[in-house]
Amino acid sequence: RKEVEQDPGPFNVPEGATVAFNCTYSNSASQSFFWYRQDCRKEPKLLMSVYSSGNEDGRFTAQLNRASQYISLLIRDSKLSDSATYLCAVNPPGYSTLTFGKGTMLLVSP
């Protein structure tokens, strides 16, 4: 099992839709988790941090399921500007580095 896995997509959704992505991780002792947004040919930008059960910021909600070892990102009321690749990152225990998934591409259409 790879350390961090994501469905590459693309997820094609209409404006206003709700969409969710999952990210699975292999190390059950991992303590912190992050969602980054990356636009084409740009650097990743931190979207949300998840240290306990979840986090919410406006239209974005991240949830952590430790029993099944995955985190999810829910986007409500999708906007055209949400089109991007969403990267999941996990902080392995005992390390200050992040392990990234390959990302999930989201395309929001009018």
Added chain:
Amino acid sequence: DGGITQSPKYLFRKEGQNVTLSCEQNLNHDAMYWYRQDPGQGLRLIYYSQIVNDFQKGDIAEGYSVSREKKESFPLTVTSAQKNPTAFYLCASSIILGRGNTEAFFGQGTRLTVV
């Protein structure tokens, strides 16, 4: 403005040449990282440093070298030993929180092409 600055944004290198990518941060972050991103791939860790004058290899360190002489600076040298250096290189920095937790922030990246 506080942030992470990478330069140059685009870099072309002839085969057999070494090239150095610059990364500077004024966020007073302790840790700095270099990642490589290839099309369709995630970010892969090359090197990281948690403190001045100390650094560790990441998953794909072969053909690369780094130095950390100052807290603000973490340059990456891509040597001629790196067989496939064409990629998007991303520098990041973070504060090391308790239990190793960290939020990393990225520079704008350097796109290296070998010609």
